[in-house]
Amino acid sequence: MRPIDHLCGVIFACFICTVVLIKVGVASEDRIVSPKKTRVWGPGLKSDFFVPVRYFYIHAVDESGEKFIESVGEKAFSVSTYSSDGSRVRIWTQVLDRHDGSYIVRFRPYETTTSLIIDVLYGGKHVAKSPYTLKGPVYHEKCSCPQPDIGQFYKQLDCPKSYQQIKQDLGIFKKIDMKKVAKEAVKRFNNAGAHSICHYKVINNKIYRKTYGQHVGFKMFVDNILVSIVKKVKLPNVEFIVNLGDWPLEKKKLSENPLPILSWCGSEDTRDIVMPTYDITEATLEMMGRVSLDMFSVQANTGPPWSEKSDVAFWRGRDSRQERLDLVVMSRNHPETIDAALTNMFFFKKEPEKYGELVKHISFFDFFKYKYQINVDGTVAAYRLPYLFGGNSLVLKQDSHYYEHFYHHLKPYEHYIPFRHNLSDLMEKVQWARDHDKEAQEIAKAAQMWVRQNLNPADIFCYHVKLFHEYSKLLKNKVEVDKSFEEVEIAKDSESQCDCKPYKKVKGHDEL
Incomplete structure (x- = not known):
């Protein structure tokens, strides 16, 4: 039987620049946690893992090498960060006790640091290979420093090579003529009154859009994920139409030549191209921010x-x-x-x-x-x-x-x-x-x-980028700027340094 984690616990939060007070927990049968043998791993220990909230994991291990399967204390582990010169960094962290012996450490940078050091402590002693040094800039979310090679971006986030749902959704299209698609979509759905759609173009990593319909407020969710993506990776030029409503639009029985409409929800009766819902996407972008419910x-x-x-x-x-x-x-x-x-x-x-x-x-x-x-x-x-x-x-x-x-x-x-x-x-x-x-x-x-x-944050980014990337390969015509489209503003950070460094390959994958 494959190992299954059992999750429960209470969020423990602190600013990462402040060392957390330690409350050493002892599990059943008086087993003792071994700081040296305890496991620490995860993508947040790499500088080039660029998502809004970075994360890694801890699993308590005893002196005999056995993993704990229950909490060793809500505040058993402390985490602190600082730059290589010893100065503090504006970063917020949370250590989440999952009550199965494992913990999530997540942190959201509010400024860029050129070399971040992370201490993970138990009982005042360094855990596993702590301290961890993230060589190269650790960018915060407002920085726009896109990886120019989309293949290397996939490696940095450890994205799957493919997604079966994307293959299924795009497999019915040989070539996509967006001029015809846009004309037909506006005619069919804008005139219906009950529907709202948005036509997007990404050209040289700039985002343009044009909305149709009365209720187009949900465009903000598409704007937000696109803005976050283009700060992290150079997308191919692409254009697509997003359904801003709940119900999938392109009914199978109505058309032998379906329109490629992107929607947050699919159905067995429609042919919409499904992307992660606005709910889980926004929870990923606003984690440790204005949302309280997310996958962590x-x-x-x-x-x-x-x-x-x-x-x-x-x-x-x-x-x-x-x-x-x-x-x-x-x-x-x-x-x-x-x-x-x-x-x-x-x-x-x-x-x-x-x-x-x-x-x-x-x-x-x-x-x-x-x-x-x-x-x-x-x-x-x-x-x-x-x-x-x-x-x-x-x-x-x-x-x-x-x-x-x-x-x-x-x-x-x-x-x-x-x-x-x-x-x-x-x-x-x-x-x-x-x-x-x-x-x-x-x-x-x-x-x-x-x-x-x-369904971790990296998975939500991987799916979106892979969908836009594979979709772009189907476009029949060159994506061109249209003056009737509005450019989506990408806010620049004026408080923290976002001096983008050139990417270089190190040991088979990109490092900054």
Whole structure:
């Protein structure tokens, strides 16, 4: 059986330039942590790993070489950073205790340093090969220092060579004539009134766009990821159209020559090209910033251990689909099995006698007080799913024709328990989980491990860049500047030095 991590804990945050007070934890049977044998690894220990928030991992190991499988103390490890000349650096760090003996260390630079040194300590002693020296500039997010070789960018982020979903989505197109595509897309979707689209062009790493439709505010999410990408890598010239709405647009039955429309959600009934949702993308860009829920924070806030969780299936949300209302009714009839309630009602008539009164929002992290999480579609796929998988609860997922960019890698009964779209077998599936507690926990752990390996910040950048790169190869015509397009501003940092250094190859990959 493959090793599976068990995640839970509480976020511990500090400015990385300040050494954290140490609280040495001792695990069961009085085992002693070995600073020398403890493992420290991860991409954040390389200077050329350029993402908004950098990260690496610690796993506590005892004197006999055995890994701990439970927390050795929330504040067991301390981390501090400074430049090679000993001066402080404006960097914010968090050490996240996952309560399985492992920790995430993540840090967000607010200024560039030419040579960063990281101390990792346990009980006042250096851990593993600490101190770690990141040779070459460590840029902060506002710096625009793109890697000129996209292949080397892939190596720096350790991107997969390909993505099956991208191959599938782009495989139906031989060549893309954007002049025809743009004309047809504007005619079809702009006139519909209910849709909004945005035509993007990236030329010499400058971003241009033109919007169509009444509600185009969601262009900010595409702007943000594109701006972040072009600061890190030189994209090929490319142009594409993004659907700014929830529903995928290009229906299979309507056209033998589909339009290449990029969307955040796909479906079995459409041919849209799927990219990571705006939710997980924005959580990646704004990690340790204005968002509190991301793929790392959820790993440190998964509630009590499995044995202490409630065995009631849990759900909260708004009334964006009939099945959600049906779920609430089911919960009211079987409160000992399902705890489901509405937090808002926008789409259906309020009927308190049938659906109960609206309840207050609770922290997403409090979801994980329950063993079982029910995932029901919203207007499209429920974008909370990756975060549910990141916890240590079992996900029961509604059968659906909607999907996000990673869904097709997940397998029923290996990563989640499926139930019918109309909920007719949901009670049966919850009871199965209750009767097969060990198997249910193993499925939860398998999903948890999968998202830890495939939905990290680097993975979100890799997918976007690979999608734009492969898409650009299909364009029939040269991408040209159009005066009717607006250039997207790329803000420059005026406070911190962003003196870009030339890239050079070192030991088979690029270093700065």
